[in-house]
Amino acid sequence: FHLAERSLHRYAEYKKERKLIDYTDMEVLFLKLLENEEARNEISSRYKMVFVDEFQDSNPIQIDIFCKLSDLVKQSYWVGDPKQAIYDFRGTDPRLIEAVIRKLSSENTENLTIGKPLADSWRSRPQIVDFTNEVFTKALAEQVDAKSVALNPVRTENELPGSEWHKPVQCWNFVSDKKLTKEQVSHHLAKGITDFLNRNDVYVLDKRKSKLDKSTQNQVIKTRPLNPEDVAVLWRTNPKVRSFSDSLKKFGFQVAAEQDNLTETAEFKLFLALVNYYLDKNDTLAKATVKFLTENEISVTKLLDDRLNFLYGDNAPVEPLTKEIENREEWNVYYQNLNAWGSGNPLLKKMNILKENAGHLSVSNLVDKIITTTGISDFASLWNNPLQRKNNLETIKQLAKEYEDRCLILDLASSLRGFMEFISKTRNQDLKQGAAAGTEAVNVLTYHRSKGLEWPVVILNELDYDHLSDQKLINNEFFGGNLFSGIETDLENLFWGRTIHLLPWPFGATNKKVPEDLTNRILKNSRYEAQMENTKRELKRLLYVGMTRARDMLVLINYTSNPLKWVKDTLDAEEINMNQNNNMFGTRHEIAEKHLDFGNDVSYPELEMKAVELLQKNGPMEQNNPLFRSPSHEPPIENQVVSVVEDFQFRIQRKSGNNTDDNVLGDCLHDLFYHFSEENREEFLEKGKQIISGYGLAGDLTHVEHIYQSAKNLFGFLTCQYGPPAKIWKELPMQMVKDDAVYNGTADLIWEAENTLILVDYKSYSGKKEHILNPEHDKFSGKYSGQLATYAQMLEQCHPTGKKVSESLIYYAIMGMLVSVNK
Missing domain, CATH: 1.10.486 (PCRA; domain 4)
Incomplete structure (x- = not known):
């Protein structure tokens, strides 16, 4: 403890020297600030209301802050769901939250009242809502009032087909005559999900197209085929998430899961x-x-x-x-x-x-x-x-x-x-990898990370895990450093009973088991009994969170050789095994069973695309609806009008006999025009030679002064035609979200006039002028209409003052031709 004290003191000095604060400092310093009379007066005069969301995730110091803030304003609203208090490991105290709710619910509490619960479920199908109601009104009876558990389903029952694969609550039983290995568990579930996603007869509710018909007040229901993005697979820990993600990838799926490395x-x-x-x-x-x-x-x-x-x-x-x-x-x-x-x-x-x-x-x-x-x-x-x-x-x-x-x-x-x-x-x-996104990525995450989210299909794993094994609980919660909050609470002293316990593991690095005589002594310890009770209560809330994520189908995973320990602990029941009881939760609601038998097989398909980390080359992969799109790939718009705006009668001379790559030539010209400055001609000519040489085009673009003149012609015309620019944007990167896709692109030149925007795109084509005006020719300017239209939309969306694009132009720099491409 002396070492910890010295370490904390040194850490505090380190932060002070560098003017740093951490998250705990933010809370402590803000609470201290609320003791300052000037700060209190400032808050009281400027603010009328305090709103607290996700109140159930509050720790004692945050509750103290909320209380002091509430004393300074006219009204204070705290919104939370105690059934979803699952962050004990972050210092939250569910029993303290329960005590606050009890105080708010008491009849004699002056100026305090508890609001009406949000009793409707708009998310899940009625059968899922009724199922979770029946399970958790019993399981959470000691923690919350039954009225706060049971929800009223808003959705109707017959929104999806009636086949077995559309049953609201399903149990997938992986048949095995002996306990499966970790490798078999990951493989079998990945194989089961692969078969499920490869079916062409599974549908989910289309939330975007389903809507209320205002004339009849009836809900218009639309469905769509199941996509990988519609499936979420929940696990207890991040290592399990990573391991299962690897198995899914071996079956050819992309995975939306945060990973290391x-x-x-x-x-x-x-x-x-x-x-x-x-x-x-x-x-x-x-x-x-x-x-x-x-x-x-x-x-x-x-x-x-x-x-x-x-x-x-x-x-x-x-x-x-x-x-x-x-x-x-x-x-x-x-x-x-x-x-x-x-x-x-x-x-x-x-x-x-x-x-x-x-x-x-x-x-x-x-x-x-x-x-x-x-x-x-x-x-x-x-x-x-x-x-x-x-x-x-x-x-x-x-x-x-x-x-x-x-x-x-x-x-x-x-x-x-x-x-x-x-x-x-x-x-x-x-150094986490970014999770994949898009319709082709299966969601794999922990129960804790799923909080606040929803998916059409949710698959719950590790229902057989024994969280309350005495040996596991002793190892994880009794030894090492742990925060202990006890069972009793005191709203007058929010930190009462909260202590830090440090008990180093004394049995050696290779020994994972506490001796039997010491285990028996720990089991009789009041702190252990309280920790067991707190862990059991949170496990119930964690399973509640997992079950209420599903919109259309809730899938429970069962390995028939394993007793369902988590379900048993949630229901305070005797040993539960699907071999003994067809309804693992003992409810009156149907659980549709699927029996999947993959034996001892742990093989994966031979995919054409090998992992590049293994130094194997990969071919292109077709994307039907890519998440990221480039404006340059947009198809042309029909009925385009292409007209010559200006023919400068000036051509950049190139040395004949060169087989310059068109893309290299285009990149070079873009760089040259980016550095153009009419006022600094000599500097541009010198820089232009360096750029041309860097692209290896010194034998092709031999007259850098021609490039200067070509750029000068363009900028001079724009000034005469649209007036002096308020601002010139060169190589402007832009992004736009449209139709579930992210468009990324760079506009070559934006001429911002007083009331309008002129969009200019550079092209390096050096052929005949009649080609770019001929709709039958492959160099027709109109084929870029989709690209320019997308750029215009992106520009109008991101421009800070909302100016509109009045003209979209293409400048053929080498042939000295400026054309307009508009509808």
Whole structure:
């Protein structure tokens, strides 16, 4: 305890030196602030009401804050559901909440009243509501009033088909003549869910299309086929979530589950390699990693052969015969040739250009640029679990912002190298992968994380787990450091009876069992008895939370060789086993049984897409309704009018005979126009040469002054036609959510006039002018109409003053033609 005291004192000094506060400080300092007369007067004069949501999750210090705030205002509303108090491990005290509710419910309480319970269930089918009512009015009778448990179903009974797979409450029995291993449990359930999702005759309520007919006051019911996103699988612990997620992935499903090991994913390794190359362009391992993960038909063997051939083949760099000190220029050429391996990779080329132009960027902006400009997400979409991989890239961006905030608070300089050091020192379990999202991802999470959420189908696991085993409870709740709140409460002294107990494990690291004589003494200890009772009460509430997440189907998982310990403890019943009792809960409501027999099989299908972490290449995966979309992929809009706005009669001269890639040419022109400045002609010409050289186009775009003139023509026309700009936006990144999809894109040029917005998109096509005006030609400007329309919507949504786009233009920079694409 002396060590703990010194540690807390040192921790307090550390925070004070760096001007930091943690979550506990926020509570303690705010409570202290409420003792200040000036602060109390300020709150009382400015605020009239206090609202508290999720009151059942409050700890004693929060309740003290709420009480003191309530004394300062005219009205105070506290909303909560004691049946869902499941966060004892975070310091909440359900018995204290119950005591508050009892006080509010007493008849003689002055100025205090308890409101009318929310008695209607709009979420679940009537059979599910009635089932949970019957189970938990008994199970929670000691904790809450029966009227607060039983809900009235609002939905009607016959909304879904009447087949066995649509029964509101189901029990899937996994047949086995002996106890299944952990591997078999994960495999069998994943196989059962796979078969369930592969059926084409299972439907769920379509919440979006179902609505109330105001003319008849009848509910219009619409259904749709079951999708993976409609299923949630609940487990007790995060390790079980991770283990089962791996099993589902082996059956080819994407999984919406937060997982550890972000740094072990292929997308992070690709990002890390690009960062290392950015920091040192001679980093051979970084270049090899980028080549392996992004180039087609390249294996580790081919990669090594390519490297060895470069170093020792016929065209290998030859080391100079003279000493470096005698002929430094010759040695510089040698080193340049030696480090040329891999530099032709498209991503590395983009990194070279980025490094030349990104010196002014912050760490978070630079990380964002590395991810977006190199197109890492495009490669991630070709690997398995593309949604989760894209979310992982977003997580990396968020980590960069957190790193910058940390540096700002601690008054430290931020750098890209510092960011990578920050990640390397962060615990692996704290570097969570982003959960996949979209219709193709099954939800896998803990009972605790499911609170406040809902799904059409909810699958409850570990009903056979023995939470109240004496040995487990002694090991987890008696030894180590634990907060003990006891059974009695005192509303005049909210912290009464709350103590910290520390009892180190004295039996050695390999011994997991307490000796029998000591176990018998602990079982008679009043603290143990109170802890047993508190744990039992929370287990009932936790199962209630799990059962009330389901909208259409509630699925209970049972392994027929295992007694249902959790159900037994919830019902305070004798031993329960589905072999002995067809209704495990003993209710009058039907539980539809499904018997699934997979024997001892733990095999998984051979999927075409291998895990990229195992150094296997993956082909593209088709997405019917991708979550992330690009405006450039939007189909053209019919009946487009394409008209020439201005023909500048000026063409950028290119050197003939070059087979320049159109995408490389386009990227180069975009960069050149981004850096255009009419006032700094000489500076632009110098910078333009560097950009052109960086793209390897010095033999093609030989007249950088032509590019300057082309940009000047455009900007001059826009000024004459629409007036001097209030603001010019170049390469503006935008995002928009529409039709369940997230659109991400970058607008080339936004000319913001006084009352309108002009959208300009650059194209590098250098062919004949009549091609871009001919609807029958594949270079017809109208084919970009969907892209421009989407950009216009994105721009109008994100613009701070709500200005509208009045013109969408395409500028063919090389041919000097400006055209309008409008409806």
